[in-house]
Amino acid sequence: MTVTREGSVGRHSTRQLLPSRATAVLRIFEGLITVGIGVTIYLLYVGQVISLDGGRYLIAIAAGTLAYQLLSEWLGANEVDLQIGDASHTARAFGAWTLAFALLLALAFVMKISESFSRVWAVSWFLTTSAGIVILRTTLSQWLVRRAEKGQFALRTIIVGRGDTARDLADMLSERRDYELQLLGFIDFDDSKKAGGHRASDVLGDIDHLIRMIRAGQVDQVIVALQASNEDRMKDLLDRLSLTPVRVCVMPFPALHTLRDRNLMQISGVPMVEVLRTPMSNGSHALKAIEDWALGSLALLFVAPVMALIALAIKLDSRGPVIFRQAREGYNQNLIEVWKFRTMYHDATDRACVQQTTANDPRVTRVGRFLRRSSLDELPQLFNVLNGTMSLVGPRPHAPETKAEGRKFVEVVDRYAARHRVKPGITGLAQVHGWRGETDSVEKINRRVEYDLYYIEHWSVWLDLWILVKTLWIVLKGENAY
Numbered sequence: 001m002t003v004t005r006e007g008s009v010g011r012h013s014t015r016q017l018l019p020s021r022a023t024a025v026l027r028i029f030e031g032l033i034t035v036g037i038g039v040t041i042y043l044l045y046v047g048q049v050i051s052l053d054g055g056r057y058l059i060a061i062a063a064g065t066l067a068y069q070l071l072s073e074w075l076g077a078n079e080v081d082l083q084i085g086d087a088s089h090t091a092r093a094f095g096a097w098t099l100a101f102a103l104l105l106a107l108a109f110v111m112k113i114s115e116s117f118s119r120v121w122a123v124s125w126f127l128t129t130s131a132g133i134v135i136l137r138t139t140l141s142q143w144l145v146r147r148a149e150k151g152q153f154a155l156r157t158i159i160v161g162r163g164d165t166a167r168d169l170a171d172m173l174s175e176r177r178d179y180e181l182q183l184l185g186f187i188d189f190d191d192s193k194k195a196g197g198h199r200a201s202d203v204l205g206d207i208d209h210l211i212r213m214i215r216a217g218q219v220d221q222v223i224v225a226l227q228a229s230n231e232d233r234m235k236d237l238l239d240r241l242s243l244t245p246v247r248v249c250v251m252p253f254p255a256l257h258t259l260r261d262r263n264l265m266q267i268s269g270v271p272m273v274e275v276l277r278t279p280m281s282n283g284s285h286a287l288k289a290i291e292d293w294a295l296g297s298l299a300l301l302f303v304a305p306v307m308a309l310i311a312l313a314i315k316l317d318s319r320g321p322v323i324f325r326q327a328r329e330g331y332n333q334n335l336i337e338v339w340k341f342r343t344m345y346h347d348a349t350d351r352a353c354v355q356q357t358t359a360n361d362p363r364v365t366r367v368g369r370f371l372r373r374s375s376l377d378e379l380p381q382l383f384n385v386l387n388g389t390m391s392l393v394g395p396r397p398h399a400p401e402t403k404a405e406g407r408k409f410v411e412v413v414d415r416y417a418a419r420h421r422v423k424p425g426i427t428g429l430a431q432v433h434g435w436r437g438e439t440d441s442v443e444k445i446n447r448r449v450e451y452d453l454y455y456i457e458h459w460s461v462w463l464d465l466w467i468l469v470k471t472l473w474i475v476l477k478g479e480n481a482y
Contacts, residue, residue: 320346
């Protein structure tokens with residue numbers, strides 16, 4: 001492991017996302033294997049699927065597939081770290097499939113329907129699916145290892161600290177050469193190029209420089225190596241890093257009980273305490289990306305005719321383009337271009353959002369009032385979802401200049417920037433709890449941020465689905481939209 005001056009630049013790091021996506025694809029293919037092999041063997045040995053007998057077999061295949069997916073997750077067969085150079089995930093997957101099949105046999109025996117199934121089919125399904133799972137997982141693991149050896153999954157890491165503590169840590173990490181870590185250099189609180197224990201070329205800058213690197217997508221992980229006497233300085237550092245989407249770990253020391261959300265772990269074999277975790281980690285990024293792509297594509301196909309009619313109505317109602325594009329803050333505080341149907345007169349549009357839209361705003365067109373009241377003006381943001389700059393569900397994106405009581409949001413709420421640790425969404429938890437529409441007061445933006453941060457910490461697919469369903473109900477009621 002070598003110390004380099006810069007990591008590769010990118011707004012969204014794929015170093016953790018690619019293995020997670022591979023694991024998500026693995027689960028899809030395993031589902032196709034269990035179902036496809038079960039149906040194929042049935043057609044070869046038993047008969048037609050479209051029959052009473054075929055329906056019974058399809059139910060058994062579906063139950064076995066679902067049981068395997070749940071059990072493989074429970075047994076830890078889908079953990080991303082195990083996919084790279086660790087064959088235990090294949091053994092766990094085989095154990096999950098064996099257990100799922102055994103549960104099906106036990107259920108059939110208890111229900112006294114085991115005689116209704118072909119033994120040849122059952123044994124062939126179990127053995128062939130087992131072989132398919134082993135081959136698929138072995139192939140995926142080898143593919144990931146080849147890329148890991150090229151450094152594609154190494155987390156670009158910065159050590160914050162000075163002196164012997166930081167240097168000793170770097171030496172320990174260097175001795176444990178693996179695929180998980182690429183050390184970029186050191187960050188010194190005082191930006192002292194003369195810091196003891198460091199070569200001048202290794203010190204990249206101060207904390208402000210670290211934040212700039214994170215915002216530029218150059219850092220995946222920060223390790224803090226400070227002495228116990230620097231507790232106040234560490235607290236200030238963690239407060240600043242908590243607004244960014246990187247993982248933060250610290251070297252253990254006796255006064256560690258003062259830190260919140262601690263989690264013991266190892267990095268390249270060195271004991272660490274994870275104090276700030278990357279939002280939606282351990283494969284959740286890939287799962288949410290699949291959710292956005294699948295549901296976003298279906299939604300776009302469903303509303304495409306409606307969007308065409310809306311575009312025609314806007315053109316007939318007033319001059320100007322159909323789509324209004326506005327710069328807003330997205331993931332990691334990068335500016336993104338958000339699409340909406342134009343609802344204001346073209347010469348009255350406010351791209352900087354200096355003045356928020358209010359009830360009975362004279363700038364809003366006749367068609368625009370209907371679109372805002374029904375929230376149909378947000379439909380073009382489905383294209384933002386499909387191009388990866390937004391999600392279906394997440395904190396709503398705001399324009400950088402948006403203000404509450406004459407002050408920018410970031411000046412009003414201390415942890416406002418923390419909502420940018422995930423992609424913004426078309427709808428969010430704050431919106432379904434009534435905090436949608438104008439944010440003209442400090443209380444309103446504070447409550448929005450509270451719900452946004454809760455969503456980030458407690459994300460799940462089920463929470464997203466609940467928010468989407470609740471959003472449809474609220475849109476029909478038309479509350480706080482103008």
